[in-house]
Amino acid sequence: MWATADDVIADWIGEDVPTNKALVSRWVARAERYLRREIPSLQVRVEGGAEPDLRATVVDVISAMVARVFRNPEGIRQRQETDGSFTGSITFAGDTPGELFLTDRERDSLLAPQDRKGAQTAFTFGPSNYAGGAHRPWCSLMFGAKYCSCGVDIAGQPIFEES
Template structure:
């Protein structure tokens, strides 16, 4: 599959416009993550190739921001608890490893999950079968008596 243009879907400057608190000195890391996030989006949501470029840009920036906002001291932490006297505090980060993921709304904005009508031909029927000359249809009936309508060729009245 050919990658849509532009690829990656966002630049570091566009990420900074949406996330002014991008950590200083993280531009090189963000550049790599934007490339990875753009490919990730195409891998899990192939419909994104036809999505509006502005939607791809917004989603790529959101994916990278979620990935980069994991504090180092929480990396790998699935839960935590502190107790001091009668006061306790607990936490469970939702994305401790900074993995990429798409929210339901992001998938929808990229075109995934939209229903489309389609049909499937399950047998090699001809579009207009040949009926027997004595088929009921030849005499003005609204039904076929030779079976060509169900089998593609006459199967009764041979």
């Protein structure tokens, strides 16, 4: 287990702190199973220790997931209250209020660095049907086409698309 009921209770902000640790523990276990299904590499990465803050981030995410369930156990989308001339309204976030879910930001924080949204990666590619010779940089093969457009395939040197 990564997180405990005590983690959720310690992170709680505001009133109505859950007092049933057994119930909180069950929801923590559900949240952990959810994370293992959603991000299969997470277990290995946490145990590997190569990402120093990952375990703490996992605990933070589990705590937030469980807190969302406990703050809105009925799954209400919006609540309005009126008392005399005062009216208050609360709208709960998420597609499925009252259920376990990951926000996009939480999911991104748990993904491997190369899998995160906006992760920049460098790559190179070469011609798939390279037949020898010096193809022109603008030859179709340089862009993944099946056929040469500069003529190296048939003449051994560029004969089309001269500069």
